[in-house]
Amino acid sequence: MARRDPLEVANALHRAAIRLLRTVRVADNETGVSAPKLSALSVLTFGGPQSLTSLARAEQVTLATMSKLVSDLEAEGLVAKRVDREDKRGLRIEVTAKGRALMEEGRKRRLARLNKLIAKLSREERAQLADAAEIMMRIAE
Amino acid sequence: MARRDPLEVANALHRAAIRLLRTVRVADNETGVSAPKLSALSVLTFGGPQSLTSLARAEQVTLATMSKLVSDLEAEGLVAKRVDREDKRGLRIEVTAKGRALMEEGRKRRLARLNKLIAKLSREERAQLADAAEIMMRIAE
DNA sequence: TTACTTAGTTAGTCAAACTAATTTTTTGGT
DNA sequence: ACCAAAAAATTAGTTTGACTAACTAAGTAA
Numbered sequence: 001m002a003r004r005d006p007l008e009v010a011n012a013l014h015r016a017a018i019r020l021l022r023t024v025r026v027a028d029n030e031t032g033v034s035a036p037k038l039s040a041l042s043v044l045t046f047g048g049p050q051s052l053t054s055l056a057r058a059e060q061v062t063l064a065t066m067s068k069l070v071s072d073l074e075a076e077g078l079v080a081k082r083v084d085r086e087d088k089r090g091l092r093i094e095v096t097a098k099g100r101a102l103m104e105e106g107r108k109r110r111l112a113r114l115n116k117l118i119a120k121l122s123r124e125e126r127a128q129l130a131d132a133a134e135i136m137m138r139i140a141e
Numbered sequence: 142m143a144r145r146d147p148l149e150v151a152n153a154l155h156r157a158a159i160r161l162l163r164t165v166r167v168a169d170n171e172t173g174v175s176a177p178k179l180s181a182l183s184v185l186t187f188g189g190p191q192s193l194t195s196l197a198r199a200e201q202v203t204l205a206t207m208s209k210l211v212s213d214l215e216a217e218g219l220v221a222k223r224v225d226r227e228d229k230r231g232l233r234i235e236v237t238a239k240g241r242a243l244m245e246e247g248r249k250r251r252l253a254r255l256n257k258l259i260a261k262l263s264r265e266e267r268a269q270l271a272d273a274a275e276i277m278m279r280i281a282e
Numbered sequence: 283t284t285a286c287t288t289a290g291t292t293a294g295t296c297a298a299a300c301t302a303a304t305t306t307t308t309t310g311g312t
Numbered sequence: 313a314c315c316a317a318a319a320a321a322t323t324a325g326t327t328t329g330a331c332t333a334a335c336t337a338a339g340t341a342a
Contacts, residue, residue, distance in 0.1 A: 008271070009259060009267050009270050009271050009274070010251070010252075010255040010259060012271060012274035012275070012278075013158075013270060013273075013274045015274075015278065016158075016273075016274040016275075016277035016278050016281070017154075017157075017158030017277075018158075019277065019278065019281035020154060020158050020277055020281050021158055022201070022281070023281050034297075034298085036297090036298065036299090051320075051321095052320070052321065052322095053319085053320060053321085061298085061299070061300090062299080062300065062301080063320075063321065063322090064299090064300075064301080064302095064321085064322075064323085065298065065299055065300075066321095067320095067321060067322060067323085068297095068298080068299095068322095068323095069298080071322090072297095084320095087307075087308070087319090087320080088306080088307060088308085088320095089306060089307045089308070089319065089320040089321070090307090090319090090320060090321085091320080091321075117280040117281065118150060118280065120280055121276065121280065125276055126150055128269065128272055128273055128276060129150050129154060129273050129276060129277070130149070130150045130153060131269055131273075132154075132157075132269055132270050132272070132273030132274075133150070133153035133154045133157040133273075134153070135262065135266050135269060135270060136157035136158075136270070137153070137157050139258040139259065139261055139262065175328075175329080177328090177329065177330090192289080192290095193289070193290060194288085194289065194290085202329085202330070202331090203330080203331065203332085204289075204290065204291090205290085205291075205292085205330090205331075205332080205333095206329070206330055206331075207290095208289095208290060208291060208292085209291090209292095209328095209329080209330095210329080212291090225289095228288090228289080228338080228339075229289095229337080229338060229339085230288065230289040230290070230337065230338045230339070231288090231289060231290085231338090232289080232290075
């Protein structure tokens with residue numbers, strides 16, 4: 001069943017990851033906010049308020065790209081920008097109540113969708129997936 | 142270590158998959174061909190010559206989008222378009238020798254990059270990842 | 283044959299990525 | 313204390329890949 005060849009393992013994970021992301025994306029589309037914006041919002045939600053630079057780094061995009069994404073999110077009332085008190089060049093970007101509500105909704109939607117899939121699995125299989133995720137996180141940077 | 146809560150498992154896999162894809166993308170960028178084009182080329186390489194419609198369906202984009210991607214690939218000499226003999230509305234798109242060479246190069250590059258990561262793992266951990274990939278494929282779609 | 287369906291193309295729009303140039307502020311060296 | 317260099321954001325402009333809508337050409341069926 002299990003291939004030991006690294007390339008086979010990598011390819012299998014690659015394909016599986018793409019499929020998984022496709023499934024999740026459906027739920028995300030329903031929020032009316034694009035994937036890059038949702039992702040940035042997620043970093044802010046779970047990582048706490050932070051500068052544009054650190055957000056850009058977390059999302060692996062340029063500062064310019066993130067500047068636009070955050071401006072859009074601000075225009076939609078999902079985040080708020082404030083000048084950093086200690087460094088007036090810098091921003092402190094934080095999630096608004098509305099932004100938090102949207103994330104929570106999204107979380108529920110995603111859960112509903114994934115529950116249908118994951119519910120098919122046994123306790124052991126779920127544990128296997130959790131372990132695999134942990135391994136992947138450890139090796140991927 | 143292993144969380145049993147479906148949402149936790151799903152989120153962990155989601156994040157892990159994103160990271161994995163990011164890593165692979167770096168290798169793909171070196172080919173000088175964009176990810177969507179590489180992906181279409183991959184479908185043609187492994188799935189054999191096929192129509193624009195079936196390619197579009199495989200890649201989950203519209204016909205119009207795929208039409209442009211394939212035209213670009215053709216301009217770069219990576220695929221060839223021929224009118225279907227049996228249905229002159231249809232195309233038969235196939236990978237050229239140049240296209241196949243590029244895929245092979247890409248495969249090597251990706252292998253080199255992923256080997257570094259996967260080599261850190263034990264035999265058992267690799268098997269775990271392979272099993273997880275199999276489970277993911279089974280439940281996603 | 284006339285009407286419908288299917289395959290693909292083209293035009294036009296939009297979002298998100300990039301680079302380059304600019305402003306504002308902070309920091310370091312002399 | 314000053315001035316140069318670095319850092320944080322923004323803005324302008326480009327490219328790519330996605331979409332829809334409108335089209336042509338070819339096959340199918342009433």
